[in-house]
Amino acid sequence: MTDTLITNTTLLPRAGADLLEHRYVTVRGTAISQIGPMAACPESSGWQVIDGTGRLLMPGLVNGHNHAAMTLFRGYADDLSLQDWLHHYIFPAEAAHVNPDMVYWCTTLAAAEMIRSGTTCVADGYFFSSHAARAFADAGMRAVVAHGIVDFPAPSVPDPADNIDTVARFIEQWQNVSPHITPGVFAHAPYTCSPKTLVQAKELAERCGVRFFIHIAESSGELQQIIEPQGDSPIKHLDGLQLLDKSTTCVHAVWLDEADLDIVAGSGAAVITCPQSNSKLASGIAPVQSMLDRGIPVGIGTDGCASNNSLDLFREMDLLAKINKFKTGKATAVAAAEVLGCATETGAAAIGLGHLGRIEPGAPADMILLDLARPHLTPLYNQDLLVYAASGNDVDSVIIDGTLVMHNKQILSIDVAEAMARVNSLATRLH
Amino acid sequence: MTDTLITNTTLLPRAGADLLEHRYVTVRGTAISQIGPMAACPESSGWQVIDGTGRLLMPGLVNGHNHAAMTLFRGYADDLSLQDWLHHYIFPAEAAHVNPDMVYWCTTLAAAEMIRSGTTCVADGYFFSSHAARAFADAGMRAVVAHGIVDFPAPSVPDPADNIDTVARFIEQWQNVSPHITPGVFAHAPYTCSPKTLVQAKELAERCGVRFFIHIAESSGELQQIIEPQGDSPIKHLDGLQLLDKSTTCVHAVWLDEADLDIVAGSGAAVITCPQSNSKLASGIAPVQSMLDRGIPVGIGTDGCASNNSLDLFREMDLLAKINKFKTGKATAVAAAEVLGCATETGAAAIGLGHLGRIEPGAPADMILLDLARPHLTPLYNQDLLVYAASGNDVDSVIIDGTLVMHNKQILSIDVAEAMARVNSLATRLH
Numbered sequence: 031m032t033d034t035l036i037t038n039t040t041l042l043p044r045a046g047a048d049l050l051e052h053r054y055v056t057v058r059g060t061a062i063s064q065i066g067p068m069a070a071c072p073e074s075s076g077w078q079v080i081d082g083t084g085r086l087l088m089p090g091l092v093n094g095h096n097h098a099a100m101t102l103f104r105g106y107a108d109d110l111s112l113q114d115w116l117h118h119y120i121f122p123a124e125a126a127h128v129n130p131d132m133v134y135w136c137t138t139l140a141a142a143e144m145i146r147s148g149t150t151c152v153a154d155g156y157f158f159s160s161h162a163a164r165a166f167a168d169a170g171m172r173a174v175v176a177h178g179i180v181d182f183p184a185p186s187v188p189d190p191a192d193n194i195d196t197v198a199r200f201i202e203q204w205q206n207v208s209p210h211i212t213p214g215v216f217a218h219a220p221y222t223c224s225p226k227t228l229v230q231a232k233e234l235a236e237r238c239g240v241r242f243f244i245h246i247a248e249s250s251g252e253l254q255q256i257i258e259p260q261g262d263s264p265i266k267h268l269d270g271l272q273l274l275d276k277s278t279t280c281v282h283a284v285w286l287d288e289a290d291l292d293i294v295a296g297s298g299a300a301v302i303t304c305p306q307s308n309s310k311l312a313s314g315i316a317p318v319q320s321m322l323d324r325g326i327p328v329g330i331g332t333d334g335c336a337s338n339n340s341l342d343l344f345r346e347m348d349l350l351a352k353i354n355k356f357k358t359g360k361a362t363a364v365a366a367a368e369v370l371g372c373a374t375e376t377g378a379a380a381i382g383l384g385h386l387g388r389i390e391p392g393a394p395a396d397m398i399l400l401d402l403a404r405p406h407l408t409p410l411y412n413q414d415l416l417v418y419a420a421s422g423n424d425v426d427s428v429i430i431d432g433t434l435v436m437h438n439k440q441i442l443s444i445d446v447a448e449a450m451a452r453v454n455s456l457a458t459r460l461h
Numbered sequence: 462m463t464d465t466l467i468t469n470t471t472l473l474p475r476a477g478a479d480l481l482e483h484r485y486v487t488v489r490g491t492a493i494s495q496i497g498p499m500a501a502c503p504e505s506s507g508w509q510v511i512d513g514t515g516r517l518l519m520p521g522l523v524n525g526h527n528h529a530a531m532t533l534f535r536g537y538a539d540d541l542s543l544q545d546w547l548h549h550y551i552f553p554a555e556a557a558h559v560n561p562d563m564v565y566w567c568t569t570l571a572a573a574e575m576i577r578s579g580t581t582c583v584a585d586g587y588f589f590s591s592h593a594a595r596a597f598a599d600a601g602m603r604a605v606v607a608h609g610i611v612d613f614p615a616p617s618v619p620d621p622a623d624n625i626d627t628v629a630r631f632i633e634q635w636q637n638v639s640p641h642i643t644p645g646v647f648a649h650a651p652y653t654c655s656p657k658t659l660v661q662a663k664e665l666a667e668r669c670g671v672r673f674f675i676h677i678a679e680s681s682g683e684l685q686q687i688i689e690p691q692g693d694s695p696i697k698h699l700d701g702l703q704l705l706d707k708s709t710t711c712v713h714a715v716w717l718d719e720a721d722l723d724i725v726a727g728s729g730a731a732v733i734t735c736p737q738s739n740s741k742l743a744s745g746i747a748p749v750q751s752m753l754d755r756g757i758p759v760g761i762g763t764d765g766c767a768s769n770n771s772l773d774l775f776r777e778m779d780l781l782a783k784i785n786k787f788k789t790g791k792a793t794a795v796a797a798a799e800v801l802g803c804a805t806e807t808g809a810a811a812i813g814l815g816h817l818g819r820i821e822p823g824a825p826a827d828m829i830l831l832d833l834a835r836p837h838l839t840p841l842y843n844q845d846l847l848v849y850a851a852s853g854n855d856v857d858s859v860i861i862d863g864t865l866v867m868h869n870k871q872i873l874s875i876d877v878a879e880a881m882a883r884v885n886s887l888a889t890r891l892h
Contacts, residue, residue, distance in 0.1 A: 102840070104846070104850065105842045105846040105850065106842050108845040108849060109793050110792055110793065140836075143837045147837070309786055310783055310786060311786075312787065312791055314787070335850075338849065338850075339846060339850040340837055340850040341837065348776070352740035353787070355742075359743055361540060361743040362542060365540040366539055405570055405574035406577075406853075408884055409884055409885050409888035410536065411537050411891075411892070412536060421776075421854060422852075446836060449836070450834065450836060454839060457842070
């Protein structure tokens with residue numbers, strides 16, 4: 031473990047704070063140790079020094095929802111209705127092509143893409159989750175890896191009767207093993223899991239002390255599908271099954287009425303919104319301003335990149351702010367600083383990692399440096415530009431849990447060329 | 462003038478075409494001369510050779526609407542209502558800070574940003590237009606530079622009684638002078654120009670044989686403002702004044718009903734849609750699928766970057782496709798290949814330059830090369846990924862009118878560091 035000194039950087043210590051010029055930041059082990067003006071900067075000897083001149087240091091971004099292995103299906107089928115896309119393209123392709131090797135390499139490619147675009151932490155949900163966890167651990171990326179549960183045969187669970195036991199074994203295997211990897215439970219959705227399965231999945235999560243994730247109220251069609259036990263909305267269905275609490279993350283949450291929003295707020299559950307995926311599949315616009323008004327913790331997810339098609343959270347931030355201005359008819363809605371919060375500390379809390387997302391002494395050192403000397407970031411009046419003009423390509427260096435995993439745009443933890451070659455090779459079978 | 466040979470590239474000759482592997486393309490003077498498979502590639506001696514291995518060659522993007530000099534106001538005021546933003550921030554800042562030097566350097570910075578993100582041609586509308594034209598000419602960028610007309614004192618036209626004569630002199634000065642610069646007329650809007658001014662501006666454009674641009678139906682508020690001579694919609698107002706024809710470009714066109722769409726389609730006028738600006742200012746979503754269904758030529762514009770805040774047309778393409786899926790409720794709406802057309806040949810036609818936007822022998826050589834060896838562009842099944850995953854940062858090299866203006870991400874025609882320093886210096890006066 032090398033201790034790191036970042037010199038002379040512009041610092042955004044947390045979303046909504048003022049930009050501070052000419053700062054140094056030190057990292058000892060896995061944690062941020064000191065922050066101050068350059069006048070008080072330590073001598074450089076004994077440190078791994080990163081020159082922050084002309085750069086902005088900010089908390090690493092948190093991708094609250096991904097199916098990372100789906101990089102294989104990026105762009106395989108676009109501009110299709112949700113049902114056509116799922117049943118004629120994605121489900122058959124998954125049945126034929128998802129296996130441990132595919133999950134490892136396609137997740138590795140996703141990790142490379144996320145690290146390059148400034149994401150330091152991700153909540154993933156898929157199958158063969160041990161292989162996804164191994165990929166993130168090898169990449170040095172922080173991840174909540176939640177194993178999927180559905181009531182039909184799935185890639186790593188051929189008999190759905192085994193789904194709870196399979197996930198229990200995965201959690202046991204990965205809990206407290208890697209400092210970067212946190213296992214979790216992902217019950218796919220109320221239209222793919224029976225009430226009994228949902229309750230068992232939540233009980234498993236509670237018993238193991240891990241987070242419970244579920245896709246909910248993604249499309250308008252789902253409003254008709256949930257009829258028991260509560261009758262009139264997907265959120266009320268979850269609430270009736272006592273699935274909503276501070277350890278639950280609701281993914282999508284597009285079709286929520288005022289009563290649903292009050293239920294979620296009262297329960298302490300968090301929401302992950304996926305603006306690009308909800309747009310591309312014409313699912314709708316989640317009422318994020320109404321969530322923020324109620325104090326619901328909202329994070330941002332890319333969803334799997336087959337329905338996006340990018341894992342760049344900067345794109346996601348920009349879209350989140352802009353579509354909520356349509357949704358409300360107000361240009362003041364979901365302002366840039368709020369969006370930055372959703373992509374950092376609030377988003378981290380929404381996946382159960384509330385200690386992340388701030389640059390302060392004692393906090394885990396998950397940080398990114400952006401190159402500011404670029405035409406599209408000139409001039410820089412304030413942090414809003416990170417939402418409305420920056421892109422993942424502006425990220426220059428990435429530190430996760432105190433380790434430098436990307437420097438000057440070179441990823442140090444992954445053989446990116448090999449990951450691309452492996453996924454390209456797998457893709458030739460889909461052409 | 463150096464003749465150029467691009468070798469071994471993946472070629473997208475025009476929007477909607479198939480991707481062709483292992484192609485060569487030659488440029489003689491300002492035009493594309495030959496295209497073929499590598500087996501038939503000419504010997505390399507005598508050519509400026511660009512290695513296209515691992516790269517995709519496509520037509521340069523056309524930004525159909527910009528106020529390029531507004532880079533000075535990028536991020537100066539965000540998340541505000543249109544009226545608050547205009548009257549309390551932008552108009553006072555423009556009154557205080559717009560001058561010939563500002564227009565030259567801020568337009569130069571915009572040109573650098575556009576070239577870096579793959580835009581080879583722009584339609585600009587602002588004041589002190591000779592200085593904008595000079596900036597684009599110096600940058601080697603193709604531009605339609607349309608001089609603004611309003612009925613109140615403007616930065617380069619202190620007495621509005623001079624507005625038609627001022628623009629006439631600008632057109633005379635720049636017509637047929639630079640091969641890259643085409644002058645034009647920009648009547649700001651029906652709520653800032655009287656019917657008499659609008660008619661005089663259109664007559665000027667006709668007399669000079671240049672294109673007529675106008676902002677129209679941008680926000681819902683405008684629906685109440687246009688009461689004469691036709692009474693019931695901004696488009697009918699323009700139609701009543703006989704301003705709509707094949708030489709007119711309607712910018713924004715958000716609030717059009719079915720009758721308005723039929724009028725525009727029947728007139729032959731073109732539309733430029735500005736998805737990011739219309740989103741950020743909460744103006745609304747233009748009915749682009751309905752325009753395409755009627756055969757209206759639709760191009761894409763960034764608008765000035767104060768209301769965006771980026772001039773990257775790749776961001777604009779992605780958003781155009783996605784918001785129209787919301788607008789229609791259909792994931793099939795405004796598909797990726799259609800969007801690519803709007804950003805290339807259809808967009809060029811929409812600003813009067815219909816000879817641009819295709820890679821074919823005899824066409825002007827406006828082309829861009831993208832680096833494909835990147836995680837977020839892996840795998841590449843088809844051209845949709847250019848809309849849904851690529852960004853301006855993927856652009857590696859740019860040729861405009863046969864001249865290599867960017868190579869391996871280095872802009873050859875502009876001193877980018879000086880442009881950034883100049884604009885940063887101007888920006889200190891606004892802090």
